[in-house]
Amino acid sequence: MVRDDSKSENAASAKSRGTARSKKREETSARIVHAARQSFAKRGFHGTSTRDIASVAGTNQGLITYHFGTKDVLWRAAADNLFEEIGERLFDRLTQRQSADERENARESIREFVRFSADYPEFFWLMVDEGKNADDRLNWLISTHLRPRFETLSDYMLNALGYAREDLPHVYYTLAGAAGLIFAVAPECRQLTGIDPLKKETVERHADFVARLIIA
Amino acid sequence: MVRDDSKSENAASAKSRGTARSKKREETSARIVHAARQSFAKRGFHGTSTRDIASVAGTNQGLITYHFGTKDVLWRAAADNLFEEIGERLFDRLTQRQSADERENARESIREFVRFSADYPEFFWLMVDEGKNADDRLNWLISTHLRPRFETLSDYMLNALGYAREDLPHVYYTLAGAAGLIFAVAPECRQLTGIDPLKKETVERHADFVARLIIA
DNA sequence: TTTGTCGCTTGTCAATCGAATAATTTTGAG
């Protein structure tokens, strides 16, 4: 049975807030969400079974139904969790950046974005996995997370980097693709080129490469 | 029952070569492979069922087992088919290109690669879908198709574009990502930015944008 | 201590998966 929605959103009702029970509930729920994030990222929505996720989380499949109701809801929770971390990691740094040299400032922002792409290949996988099919998950993803993120970045590219408005889509997807692909296909890159893209020096090299490319 | 391997590879035994029977066999097989290419590209290996493929091909699932034996073999056949087309479409144009202006020559090569990425988003999907997991399919994909393709492009980037050897992986994945992502997530791009990346003018605009970026 | 709620486990369900086999139709050599 699916639990009450009021608890579903706040992870605690008015009565049970802060108790040992609700604390355990949140812990378990978080563990499942974390496992779901890994699994969905690596195998995609269709390629991931709720039993796999449960196994990674160290529990059973029934518990997923109990906490989230459906696989779709769990996927949304995993996406929420990912974008929450992304917001903390990326946007705070980008928007708060300050420097004397405007050009070097922009370049460092791009480097930071490349480092972020190396730390969170999940974002790239999610983007490609869901972005190619116009379904409910894409609609939800755009309206909930992608749209505000894109608006923020657009303002930044428009004002700080001085791009024209009609170039924004090209800037956005060019940068995202250039920064993220090499990390998203790390196993392939390792086997094909012999270098490990996730090694610290390689990440920095790629960051510098892309930054110099975009801000010539 | 799986058909004889000698026919599996050549699509015709010595006796039946050129007959109406072997012709129909090849036609049917090609129809299934074509349907498999579409389905695998859109949904990935795990997200695609052999029944879906059969439905797209206008037949039933048993015929797939008859012609290819396993889903894995069909996937390889679909990949073979894709890379065959890619070879014809891309590499022939790139290597045969000749111009007086070396710089403009390189720029046009990149434009051509972007146009290719728009025509074949399947390549990007396949790359990301299979490149993130080090399994048998990735091993096969690299040794069979990706390695020779990468070598060819490496020579080109080394000689014609004058890049340093240790930068090759960065150039390769940066270009592939910058050129391909916007087309790979076309539905997302449409909904997020309002522009259709697959429209002819948009493709040309992106080609020009990326070309000017790489060859400044 | 009682009692009922809560977090969780277990078992089950219909649907669907890839694969194999049986049954049927089509084809072409003799």
Add this chain to the structure above:
DNA sequence: CTCAAAATTATTCGATTGACAAGCGACAAA
């Protein structure tokens, strides 16, 4: 025309899927 082989369809199988429901033990309010 005959008939065996080939191509196609139909059926079946065991395994796995997401979802559901019954029941368990621990905990907390009364």
